[in-house]
Amino acid sequence: MQTKTSKSALFPYVLWIAFFVIAPIALVVYYSLLDLHGNFTLDNYKAFFSSVYLKMTLSSFWYAFLITFFTLLISYPTAYFLTKTKHKQLWLLLIIIPSWINLLLKTYAFIGIFGLYGPINAFIEVFGFDPKQMLFTDISFVFVSVYIFIPFMILPIFNSLDRLNPTLIYAARDLGASAFTTFRRVVLPLTMDGVKSGIQVVFIPALSLFMITRLIAGNRVITLGTAIEQQFLVTQNWGMGSTIAVFLILFMVIIMLITGQKDKGGRVR
Amino acid sequence: MNKLSASAKVYLTIVFIVLYAPIFYLIFYSFNSGGSMNHFESFTLEHYQAVFEDSRLLVILINTVIVALLSALISTIIGTLGAIGIVTVKDSKMRNTLLSLNNVLIVSPDVIIGASFLILFTMVGIKLGFASVLLAHVAFSVPIVVLMVLPKLLEMNNSLIDAALDLGATKKDVMMRVILPYIQPGIFAGFFLALTYSLDDFAVTFFVTGNGFSTLSVEIYSMARAGISLTVNAISGLVFFVTVLVVVGYYFMTSRTSKRMEGHR
Numbered sequence: 001m002q003t004k005t006s007k008s009a010l011f012p013y014v015l016w017i018a019f020f021v022i023a024p025i026a027l028v029v030y031y032s033l034l035d036l037h038g039n040f041t042l043d044n045y046k047a048f049f050s051s052v053y054l055k056m057t058l059s060s061f062w063y064a065f066l067i068t069f070f071t072l073l074i075s076y077p078t079a080y081f082l083t084k085t086k087h088k089q090l091w092l093l094l095i096i097i098p099s100w101i102n103l104l105l106k107t108y109a110f111i112g113i114f115g116l117y118g119p120i121n122a123f124i125e126v127f128g129f130d131p132k133q134m135l136f137t138d139i140s141f142v143f144v145s146v147y148i149f150i151p152f153m154i155l156p157i158f159n160s161l162d163r164l165n166p167t168l169i170y171a172a173r174d175l176g177a178s179a180f181t182t183f184r185r186v187v188l189p190l191t192m193d194g195v196k197s198g199i200q201v202v203f204i205p206a207l208s209l210f211m212i213t214r215l216i217a218g219n220r221v222i223t224l225g226t227a228i229e230q231q232f233l234v235t236q237n238w239g240m241g242s243t244i245a246v247f248l249i250l251f252m253v254i255i256m257l258i259t260g261q262k263d264k265g266g267r268v269r
Numbered sequence: 270m271n272k273l274s275a276s277a278k279v280y281l282t283i284v285f286i287v288l289y290a291p292i293f294y295l296i297f298y299s300f301n302s303g304g305s306m307n308h309f310e311s312f313t314l315e316h317y318q319a320v321f322e323d324s325r326l327l328v329i330l331i332n333t334v335i336v337a338l339l340s341a342l343i344s345t346i347i348g349t350l351g352a353i354g355i356v357t358v359k360d361s362k363m364r365n366t367l368l369s370l371n372n373v374l375i376v377s378p379d380v381i382i383g384a385s386f387l388i389l390f391t392m393v394g395i396k397l398g399f400a401s402v403l404l405a406h407v408a409f410s411v412p413i414v415v416l417m418v419l420p421k422l423l424e425m426n427n428s429l430i431d432a433a434l435d436l437g438a439t440k441k442d443v444m445m446r447v448i449l450p451y452i453q454p455g456i457f458a459g460f461f462l463a464l465t466y467s468l469d470d471f472a473v474t475f476f477v478t479g480n481g482f483s484t485l486s487v488e489i490y491s492m493a494r495a496g497i498s499l500t501v502n503a504i505s506g507l508v509f510f511v512t513v514l515v516v517v518g519y520y521f522m523t524s525r526t527s528k529r530m531e532g533h534r
Contacts, residue, residue, distance in 0.1 A: 010354025012347045013411070017370050020408035024385030025373075031388055078284050081277045091281075093520060098288045100512050104471055104489040105505040109291035112298070112306030112497060119294070122307075150288065200376070208378030211471055215493055225380040225472075232384050232476065242388070245381050256376065 025249070031242035044243035053227075057247070060223040063138070064206035067145045071202050072195065074146065075153035079194075082154070083161045092158055099151035107215050110144045111135065114216075136218035144216050145206060153198040160194025161187075196259040204252050224248050292509060299502035306497055316503035323500070326488070332399070333468065333485040340406035341463035347407070348414025348463075349456055353448070355415070356422045371412045382409055383476030390477060397479030405477045406467045413466060414459030421455035422448075454523070461519060 035041045047053065078095070085091050098106070112118055114134040121131035134140050164187065172182040208225030222230075224244055231241030273281075294306070299317070303310035320326055351371075358364045374382060386408070390401045425448070433447045449456075471486035478487055485504070492501050 009350040010357075013351025013354055013415075016347055016351070016408065016411050017367070020386075020389075020411075021370050021373050024382075024389050027388045027392065028381070028385045074284065077277075077280060081273060081281050084273050084277070085281075093516070094285070095288065097513065097516055098292060100465055100469070100516065101292055101505070102469055102471075102486060102489070102508055104486050104493065105295065105501070105508060106291055108489060108493045108501055108505075109295045111493060113291060113294060115307070115497075117305070117307040119307075147287070147291070150284075204376065205378055208380045210380060211475075211490065215490075225378060228380045228384055229476075232387060238388065241384060245384055248378065248381060252376065252378070 028242045028245050028249070031238050032246045034239045034242075036237060036239065041239075044239050047240060048243050048247060053244070056222055056227060057224065059221075060207055063142065063145075063221060063223060064203050066142050067149065067206040068199055068203045070142065070146045071149045071153045072198065075150055075198065076157055076195070078150075079154045079157040079161055082158055088162070092155075095154055096151055103148065104211070106148060107144060107212055110140070110147075110216060114140050135216060136220055138217060138221055141213060141217035141221050144212055145209060148212070149202045149206070152201050156197040156201070157191060157194040160191040164190055200256060200259045203255055207251065208248060224251075292505070295502050295505045296509060299499060299506045301499060301502075304499065306499070306502070316499045317506070319500050320503045320507070326500070326504075329483050329485055329488050332482065336399070336403055336406055336484060337464050337467040340403055340410055340467045341460050344407045344410035344463045345414050345456060345460045348411045348459055349418050349452070351411065352415045352418040352422055352452075352455075355419065371415050373412075374409050375412050375416070379470070379472030380476075383473040386473065387476045397477060398482040401477045401479070402474055402482060402484065405473050406470065409470070409473060410463035410466055413462045414456075417459035417462060418452055418455040421452040425451050458523075 032044055033040055033042070035043055082088055082091050082095070113120055115121070116131055116133055116135075118134075120134060125131055168186055168190070169182055172186045173179075177185065207223060208228070209223050210225040210229040213219075213221045213223055213226045224247070228241050228244050228248070231237045231244065235241075298306045298309065300312050300314070301309050302313035302315065355364060355367055355371075358367065382405075386401075386405050387397075390397060390404070395401050395404065429447055429451070430443055433443050438446070469486070470484075471490060474484050475487055475490065478484065485508075489501055489504065492498055
């Protein structure tokens with residue numbers, strides 16, 4: 001009796017899954033097989049394996065890698081030190097607040113900061129260098145992306161560090177491990193789950209950024225996301241856009257398989 | 270716990286400064302009477318005035334808030350019902366399938382969600398505008414609500430329900446007076462997250478909004494593409510103020526309820 005009402009509770013939810021999860025993916029796959037006139041073709045896939053698109057995919061991966069790498073490099077120590085502060089939940093909240101400020105506004109700030117007359121150039125001039133145009137370079141693109149993603153990387157790493165049993169560290173130290181060995185052999189392996197989910201939440205969006213590339217990098221950097229946006233909204237070639245989307249979904253699945261957490265049980269506590 | 274070393278403190282300070290500097294930079298120049306973000310001339314509120322006098326901008330602001338509130342409300346209802354439904358699914362294979370399908374939209378990049386919804390809405394014949402944006406926001410908020418409510422349902426003791434039924438409660442009573450009050454913190458968290466997701470979203474909205482309907486993010490994008498305008502700075506000042514207010518309010522609300530819960534135990 002009870003299950004019957006609960007089953008009907010499932011109804012709108014299943015409808016949602018069918019309409020907004022399964023149907024869109026199916027439609028993207030379907031459209032990837034259509035040319036501009038709506039005929040079935042595999043040309044889009046052939047085009048994707050041409051040098052233009054392969055090069056773009058590679059460069060998109062390269063930028064996503066750089067962004068993830070620098071984000072991790074900055075976030076891990078931050079999360080590590082945060083767990084050692086007195087009011088760590090409050091400090092964590094303070095780290096998270098900037099991530100709730102609209103993405104567009106933060107990106108817009110950098111248009112001013114990196115501008116020809118902006119504070120960075122003014123700072124450089126103090127040391128006697130000539131002001132340079134820093135906007136529309138790939139360095140500024142990576143910098144802004146790292147800035148945007150830092151809170152998202154800190155959060156999972158912080159959580160995994162926070163769950164870490166401190167007695168394990170004491171034990172390692174008591175048994176004569178140096179601080180570095182303790183970190184490498186105890187802390188890092190035990191917080192790998194947090195690092196992996198951090199990489200997951202940064203790398204996949206980094207592949208598909210398009211707003212930051214447009215505003216900060218001009219058209220110097222073209223990611224998979226930029227290409228999809230271009231095909232859908234500018235060129236109006238939905239077929240090609242869907243094909244790139246299909247590959248982006250494939251890459252996403254592969255990345256999730258690599259960074260997925262397999263060890264559900266058997267964790268030493 | 271060992272104390273933070275001085276270098277660790279310096280490192281944390283630098284990270285905090287870098288995280289907040291761009292935001293305060295924006296807000297600082299929102300009071301600049303000069304037209305640029307480089308040279309501060311004198312204090313003025315004219316850019317804030319401009320925001321409130323620009324009726325088009327105000328309409329966009331209202332649109333954004335309405336879409337956020339409505340989509341958060343609808344997705345909270347669908348998501349909560351969905352979570353309650355998922356818990357009753359006993360077949361573990363079926364349940365895992367539902368959960369994986371639930372997470373698809375959470376891990377999908379915005380561009381893919383936007384592009385696929387654009388195809389979907391065009392095919393079904395939904396006019397791009399308010400309806401499509403609202404539907405899209407509901408769609409990507411549902412799984413977050415489910416993820417927020419589900420743990421609460423799983424930690425709930427089933428004997429609570431049995432006890433209520435034994436004491437003569439109807440199914441409706443059980444739902445309204447046992448289950449819903451118990452999972453209420455999860456529902457609130459889900460609603461709140463859905464709200465922020467909707468307010469923050471740019472990419473999905475950008476794809477499914479037609480001409481004539483715009484949200485704040487999309488509007489800022491087109492303003493930023495046109496160059497620097499201190500009206501945007503004034504908007505960010507307002508957004509920052511509201512965000513901090515909401516976060517602090519939420520923080521106190523949750524810490525108070527959790528304290529109250531502890532008091533009960």
